[in-house]
Structures are given as structure tokens and as C-alpha cells.
Amino acid sequence: MKTDFSPDHQISFACNICGRSNTQAAGTFHREAPNCSGCGSTPRFRGIIHALSLGLMKQSLPLKQFTSDPHVKGIGMSEWEGYARVLSEKFDFTNTFFHQEPFLDVVSQTHWQNYQGSDFLICTEVFEHVLQPLEPGFTNMRKMLKTGGHLVFSTPFGDAPKTIEHFPGMVDFATCQMGEDWLVVSKKNDGSYQVYDEHVVFHGGPGTVLEMRIFGRDELVKQLEEAGFEVTVLDEAVPEIGYYWPSIVDRPEFGHIGEHYILLCKAI
Numbered sequence: 136m137k138t139d140f141s142p143d144h145q146i147s148f149a150c151n152i153c154g155r156s157n158t159q160a161a162g163t164f165h166r167e168a169p170n171c172s173g174c175g176s177t178p179r180f181r182g183i184i185h186a187l188s189l190g191l192m193k194q195s196l197p198l199k200q201f202t203s204d205p206h207v208k209g210i211g212m213s214e215w216e217g218y219a220r221v222l223s224e225k226f227d228f229t230n231t232f233f234h235q236e237p238f239l240d241v242v243s244q245t246h247w248q249n250y251q252g253s254d255f256l257i258c259t260e261v262f263e264h265v266l267q268p269l270e271p272g273f274t275n276m277r278k279m280l281k282t283g284g285h286l287v288f289s290t291p292f293g294d295a296p297k298t299i300e301h302f303p304g305m306v307d308f309a310t311c312q313m314g315e316d317w318l319v320v321s322k323k324n325d326g327s328y329q330v331y332d333e334h335v336v337f338h339g340g341p342g343t344v345l346e347m348r349i350f351g352r353d354e355l356v357k358q359l360e361e362a363g364f365e366v367t368v369l370d371e372a373v374p375e376i377g378y379y380w381p382s383i384v385d386r387p388e389f390g391h392i393g394e395h396y397i398l399l400c401k402a403i
């Protein structure tokens with residue numbers, strides 16, 4: 136039976152992270168809005184666990200039902216504590232960070248070597264903030280994983296086939312505030328500078344983590360495939376666990392940004 140996603144329709148779901156049953160109107164779901172009354176998980180966080188379960192457990196199970204195995208090695212990148220803590224109890228899981236230990240800069244030429252032989256890797260909302268070129272980052276993730284290992288990946292992407300770079304050729308940058316406006320001073324690969332006052336978008340509040348691009352779905356999938364992954368876009372909502380959000384159309388300058396669902400990528 137097809138689920139009714141009209142805005143007032145009440146959707147009941149069991150959180151796959153804490154187990155709490157919730158009922159919310161479909162129109163109130165947002166990818167980044169906490170809506171589990173038990174743990175405060177967002178639809179994206181439940182999607183991450185859904186994808187990881189499909190990869191590791193071959194079916195979508197609640198996190199608490201994942202089979203514990205201290206030999207299964209997993210890596211996260213600044214993951215939400217709500218699921219990172221449980222993953223650490225069940226597996227040999229390391230939550231890494233860009234600014235603190237244990238360090239992982241995904242484009243670093245050396246950091247990936249500390250995490251080789253991993254069974255799974257979670258990389259959510261990282262690549263829209265990575266300086267070009269992106270290829271080393273995608274390749275490093277493949278090199279961290281065993282063949283057959285799983286990458287759970289998310290980033291904002293649109294329906295347009297090509298990725299839109301907000302600051303093409305940028306190799307370094309600074310941000311500054313002038314009155315109400317935020318500016319990006321971009322250093323280009325030829326040594327020149329350019330100042331941008333458009334598309335200056337921060338994730339996590341003004342002046343924090345700069346959004347550098349909106350991926351195009353086809354280009355994103357191709358880059359992951361070229362790095363050695365078999366890619367599945369989990370573009371079917373799973374209302375039973377609250378893996379659902381209405382399509383995101385609040386930035387018309389990029390056309391239809393789309394649902395930007397979670398990607399499950401197998402290292403081949």
C-alpha cells in the first residue's frame with residue numbers, strides 16, 4: 136500500500152536508533168529537524184542507520200539489533216553521538232574529527248593510512264565542504280575500506296546532472312562579515328584572489344562551515360563509481376522508521392535540489 140505523504144497525514148514510525156514510537160504529520164518532517172521524542176534523531180540520522188544496516192546486516196534492522204562484533208572495524212567523521220556511542224559498543228568503531236583527535240582529513244595524503252582495512256565508513260555532510268579537487272577524497276575513502284566494505288554517504292545533491300561549484304578553482308579562502316553580509320575571499324590556483332558575495336551559505340550557523348557546492352546527482356554517483364564503489368541511491372522513503380522528508384525546494388537558484396537521500400556504496 137502506498138503511503139500517504141500529504142502534509143497533514145500522520146506518519147507513525149519506530150526510531151531505528153532508540154526504538155521510541157512516534158507519530159508526526161508528514162509535512163513536519165525535515166531532513167535536518169530532530170523529530171524522535173526519545174533520542175532527538177533526525178530523518179537523516181535514521182537514514183544513515185538504515186543504510187548501514189542494509190550494508191552490514193543485509194536488511195534494515197534497528198541499531199540495537201545489529202549483531203555485535205568487535206572484529207568489525209568502522210570509521211565515522213564527526214558523527215552524531217546518538218548513534219556513534221552505540222556503534223562503539225557493538226563494533227571497533229572510531230569517530231574521527233577534522234579539528235581534534237582522532238584526526239581524519241579525508242583529502243589528506245596520509246591520514247587514510249591510519250584507517251585501512253575498515254569494514255564500514257560513514258561520511259555524512261562532509262564533501263560539500265571539501266576544497267577541490269575532490270578525487271583524492273573519494274579515492275581515500277575506497278582505500279580505507281576492505282573490498283566488500285560499505286560506505287554510507289550523504290551530501291546535498293540536486294537533480295541537475297552536473298555539480299555546481301560556488302567558488303570554482305578555490306584553493307584557500309577566508310570569510311568575513313561586512314554589516315549584514317558574509318563574504319568569501321577566495322584564493323585561486325593561479326594565486327589571484329576573488330571576492331564573492333553570492334551563494335555564501337554556512338551549515339551550522341553564520342561564519343561556520345562553508346558550503347562549497349551543490350552536487351549534481353549523476354556527477355556524484357560517477358565520482359564514487361570511479362573511485363571504486365558500486366552505488367545505490369536509497370531514494371525510497373521508509374516511513375516505518377521515519378526515513379522520509381519532503382523534497383527540498385527552498386533554494387530556487389539551483390533548480391530542484393531534490394531529496395538528496397542517503398547513498399550506500401560497496402567497495403568493489
Ligand SMILES: [Zn+2]
Nearest residue numbers: 150153171174
Ligand atoms: Zn530515537
